[in-house]
Amino acid sequence: MDKNDIVSIGTLARRTGLAVSAIRFYEEKGLITSQRTAGNQRRFLRSDIRRLSFILIAQRMGLSLPEIEEAISWLPTGRTPTVTDWQRVSRSLRGEIDARIKLLTRTRAKLDECIGCGCMSLQRCPLTNRDDRAAAAGPGPRYVLDD
């Protein structure tokens, strides 16, 4: 409860590299919360720097704000998270990353087959041709890449 644990939005912005407006936007979206001073200015926990950093990491991994909100919903609000809190969240992000790597790897493998065969020039190319019944009117690709 040290005075140092309470920071302004500007401080948060400077420490994370985010714009003040972006932080306000995230608060509006429920990704972060704050207290107010008597004069209605926002005051955050110093640990919110980490929370925002995590949001930035997750964004780079391609998660949408709602997805990120879900991921950090395990963190306590209004209180500095413990190491254990953070570990839980990190692990869930790791799962997301794993999934994305898997998708990319799978696609790359298919693409390799196509490079070898003159990609996408044939109906049997593994990158295309997923839903053949829908292609009743004739041969050719329709949807691309299954998942």
Added chain:
Amino acid sequence: MDKNDIVSIGTLARRTGLAVSAIRFYEEKGLITSQRTAGNQRRFLRSDIRRLSFILIAQRMGLSLPEIEEAISWLPTGRTPTVTDWQRVSRSLRGEIDARIKLLTRTRAKLDECIGCGCMSLQRCPLTNRDDRAAAAGPGPRYVLDD
């Protein structure tokens, strides 16, 4: 030059799963080109099905339309691409995929370290703390993840 090599926008839409409006949009953006009938209707090459399929694949890989345009700029316009044309383009996409996998893998590795150490709770966490000189006003993370 068979009559069958010329298709309407509706056919293209049905064969790729794209909306007609999306195809028109792509044309406007220069991702695909067409001829016009006497009555001003668009007519595409049958091989444009593949072109659109490729665009869809690249989009799933996270490329923006301008990036995709760049990638397929090697393909001939107004003429059915050869196997070699396609191979060149596929290989360039493969490069993109490789890069993205590498970024994700690198991040995952860093995240693993953080999970072990109580992620992002310390100034020395590898996921944070990139530009320390900018943090002159105090310790703590500022930018997240280098690249």
Added chain:
DNA sequence: TGCAAATGTTAAGTTAGCTTGAGGTTGTTG
């Protein structure tokens, strides 16, 4: 040949993720 289905154009709307602007208030510091 006639008419429904397909197309064409232009303009405005949609979602995500923020930024910018206007006009007004608070906090801090010399």
Added chain:
DNA sequence: CAACAACCTCAAGCTAACTTAACATTTGCA
């Protein structure tokens, strides 16, 4: 204790990537 930087709110604007609407024209086929 005044000045000025930092905040506040609310509304509107912005980019990407399309969709929807409204209305006009063209095709294809019975």
